[in-house]
Every structure is written in C-alpha cells, then in structure tokens.
Amino acid sequence: MYDVEMQEMSQDFLKCWQAAGMHLNRQVDGGIQAWLRAHPYPPFLEHLSFRLGNQLFFIRVEDVDGKINGPGSLRGLFALAEGANGHACILPMQKQLLGGNWLPVHPGWGIVDAQSRRPIDPVALVTDEKIEMTPWELHDMAVQIVRDHLETQEFQLMSWQGNPEVDPAIWYIGDSKGPEWVVVRSVRYPENHAHRPQNWQLIAADCSRISRIGHFASVAMVSMEQPFSSENEPAIPLWRGYGMHVRFTGVE
Structure with a gap:
C-alpha cells in the first residue's frame, strides 16, 4: 500500500x-x-x-x-x-x-x-493471438464491477483506481452519508472467493483520517469455456477479450 x-x-x-x-x-x-x-x-x-x-x-x-x-x-x-x-x-x-x-x-x-x-x-x-489477462487487468475489471454495482445502488462515487498495489480501490458516499471505502480483491477459478488482505488493519488506520467505515469486495472469475466436468479439471485461462462468468455478491 x-x-x-x-x-x-x-x-x-x-x-x-x-x-x-x-x-x-x-x-x-x-x-x-x-x-x-x-x-x-x-x-x-x-x-x-x-x-x-x-x-x-x-x-x-x-x-x-x-x-x-x-x-x-x-x-x-x-x-x-x-x-x-x-x-x-x-x-x-x-x-x-x-x-x-x-x-x-x-x-x-x-x-x-x-x-x-x-x-x-x-x-x-491487433492479432489473433490469445493473450492471457494479467493480474492487473483482472483487478481493474473487478474494480469496475464493484463500481458499477455501487452506481446501480445510487451511491455517489468519489474516486476509484485499478492499480492492484493500491488500497483502497474505491471511495464513495455511503449509507453513513459520508465517505466510505472499499478494498477489492479478485481470484480466478478454481478459487471462488477472495480473502481480505492481511494488512487490513493498516489500510483501515491509513483511511481513518477520512473515514473509519470500510468494506471488502470479492470478485471471482472463470472462463465461459470452463466445462465444469470434474472437480480436478484444469482452469481454462482467462483470455483478453473473451467471455467469462463473474461471481460477486456485494460489498461486505
């Protein structure tokens, strides 16, 4: 951070x-x-x-x-x-x-x-080569998904950024009627839920000068080409520009 x-x-x-x-x-x-x-x-x-x-x-x-x-x-x-x-x-x-x-x-x-x-x-x-999405791209996409969710809930966004090395990813005006923040993490199949970062308390302390109200958002992604035919099947890479399924249940 x-x-x-x-x-x-x-x-x-x-x-x-x-x-x-x-x-x-x-x-x-x-x-x-x-x-x-x-x-x-x-x-x-x-x-x-x-x-x-x-x-x-x-x-x-x-x-x-x-x-x-x-x-x-x-x-x-x-x-x-x-x-x-x-x-x-x-x-x-x-x-x-x-x-x-x-x-x-x-x-x-x-x-x-x-x-x-x-x-x-x-x-x-532009070529026909399949290029696997980088962790940076996945994180940026995850932030966009969470941002769009907050907008549909009619919250006012203050700022957001897709750099995976920077926390929090999003600031917005929340239910408290004041600034609130969101730490976002993304995972790929076979994982289906991301975990809060180990330095959560450090992030919270750094954000406390503006707001003590923070949230966490997990975004899991899997290729639409994933067959789900067995428990131990290898993950299909997430190719840039190709379809994927997303699991996001809201901010915690």
Whole structure:
C-alpha cells in the first residue's frame, strides 16, 4: 500500500482531454467499444485507455506547446503499461490559434509510442493471438464491477483506481452519508472467493483520517469455456477479450 497522487485536471487541460477522447473515438466505426478509462477523475496513471481486439492502449495526453500539463507522470504510465502488458502511448495535442480548438498534431490516430515517439496504428497491432489477462487487468475489471454495482445502488462515487498495489480501490458516499471505502480483491477459478488482505488493519488506520467505515469486495472469475466436468479439471485461462462468468455478491 502506498499513497497515490490525487491531482485533478485543470479546466484548461480538461478541454484538451475531451478533444483527445473524441478524436480517438472517431477512429473506429461506431466508436471505441471497450474503454478502460474515459473519465476525468483522479488518481491518474494514464489519461485515457481502451482495449482494441487483444491489445491494450494507455494514453497520456500532452500539449506540444507545453502551456498546460496534465496530471500524472510518464513513470506512472510506463508502470501501468508494463503491469497490464499493454502499450504506453502519447497523444500530442495542440490548441489552434483561430477558434481555440484542440487537435492532434499527427494524422490518423495521432498517437505515438511513449518511449520511441514513433507513430502507432492500434489496428495494425491487433492479432489473433490469445493473450492471457494479467493480474492487473483482472483487478481493474473487478474494480469496475464493484463500481458499477455501487452506481446501480445510487451511491455517489468519489474516486476509484485499478492499480492492484493500491488500497483502497474505491471511495464513495455511503449509507453513513459520508465517505466510505472499499478494498477489492479478485481470484480466478478454481478459487471462488477472495480473502481480505492481511494488512487490513493498516489500510483501515491509513483511511481513518477520512473515514473509519470500510468494506471488502470479492470478485471471482472463470472462463465461459470452463466445462465444469470434474472437480480436478484444469482452469481454462482467462483470455483478453473473451467471455467469462463473474461471481460477486456485494460489498461486505
């Protein structure tokens, strides 16, 4: 467990970020269907992210003129891309003198590799290869499931993040009418329930400066291809982009 920078987007950068997201969405007929991050709330490792086929893309938006800076850092972007087995990308944007609109600097998708700064075509990187989901991806999906559950219960979300090394994963306004937090853990078949982390008391103590009310959420996942024909059968890998069954019974 460690502290995460909670810097928010400035209003100027928010306009740039919105233009970047709309630009990316226009690159696919019908829009990008698998956004991983498309909200402007902290904490930030990337500014935007999405899955296309069997590939993950993590985007940091930059003003090429250096007049405004977005939250987060390249270090965080690289850590995320490495942990999730995805691509760390930069989307250079520029504010037009006439009209003040934000536009990508490069043609096409407009994104470049964050390390080499060479253009990237996401479609060209998609293959038929089956890629097993990383622990980072599974945790991020688990957080999304719990977050969506809280939203359906009409709770107000304060913040959330999918880094498995950071606890808690979610803050929201709960039944107490004040801040409450959720620690999320995910497991794969044959396990069907995750356990609270051993450092639960440490997490609770760290969160107590804001709220003493904490919850735990277990999310279990199994491939839809799992035959369930015997007790000792091997687990079918959870392939990126393939269907799965999820067991989640609510926050504890």
